[in-house]
Amino acid sequence: SLLQLVGDFAKVLEKANFHHIRESDLAVCDNVYYNFRFPVRIKWEKFDGTLIERFFAAHPQKESQFRGSDEQHCCRKRCLVFKRGVGVTQTYGFMFAEKVDEVLSRITAAAKKPFRVALSPITMLVSRIRGRAQYEDESCASTPLTSSSGKAKHIHKPRYVYRVTLRDRLSSIGSFFSSILVQEPTHQDVVMLYRPLSNQPDDPKPAKAPIYIKLFRNVPMADLKVIFPEKDASMKGGDLLQLVITEPIIAQSTTPR
Secondary structure, three states: OHHHHHHHHHHHHHHOOOEEOOHHHHHHHHOOOOOOOOOEEEOHHHEOOHHHHHHHHHOHHHHHHHHOOOOOOHHHHOEEEEEEEEEEEEEEEOOHHHHHHHHHHHHHHHHHHHHOOOOHHHHHHHHHHHHOOEEEOHHHHOOEEEOOOOOEEEOOOOOEEEOEOHHHHOOOHHHHOOOEEEEEEEEEEEEEEEOEOOOOOOOOOOOOOOOEEEEEEEEEHHHHHHHOOOEEEOOOHHHHHHHHHHHHHHHHHHOOO
16 A cells, blocks of 8 residues: 555665654755755645655654654655765855845844844854754764674764855955855755645545655755755845846847847
8 A cells, every 4th residue: 555655665764774854954944045045935735745644643653753853743744855964065156146145134134133132142143053053974873783892883983064154254345256165065865755736626536646756866955945846936135136237237238229
């Protein structure tokens, strides 16, 4: 049955040293950006979660593993997402649009500062922790062996990767006019299992949509939401400013003479 298929799928991935994606992993995308700079909202209502809910009802211990310390269940019981390994990706360039967006974000934050003076130390601390977070390769840290003394030891040493954001590099006026290097930790392997809603909502007995299993490699942690099939993206202040500046130039250059 399909329920057995989902159970076997989760069991195989756990044996292959995969770990569950949680809400905390997705929350990183709301605070840090890498290649995809637009805020993303996952359209959970487009997923058919009946099969996943039945799976967790039959295996309540799996639900606690996915949820962990998060109050809200990962992926809202709409799909199963697994990760394995930690890598690193780097981008070097001038990044004009990203710098403009960062400057506008700082101006906006400065304008709001009088209204949140009391919370500013906590906000800066949390932002700093998230911006320069250290990520451990869980796939290496979770492969214990038992030594002759009975104590657990690991096959591989954990790998740690630091995030270096545009916010860290854009520290002076000179850095605005020069090329910079940013670094982002990645999930080396990401596997997703989901089933979309049927395209026949008015049918009293709509046909069930097929189950999709997708594999992604080297996904930046800050861009994790991009892999979801149903999502909305919105524009930020820097992109709107760039559009306002470039649209008249493009229109003038394309006007026939």
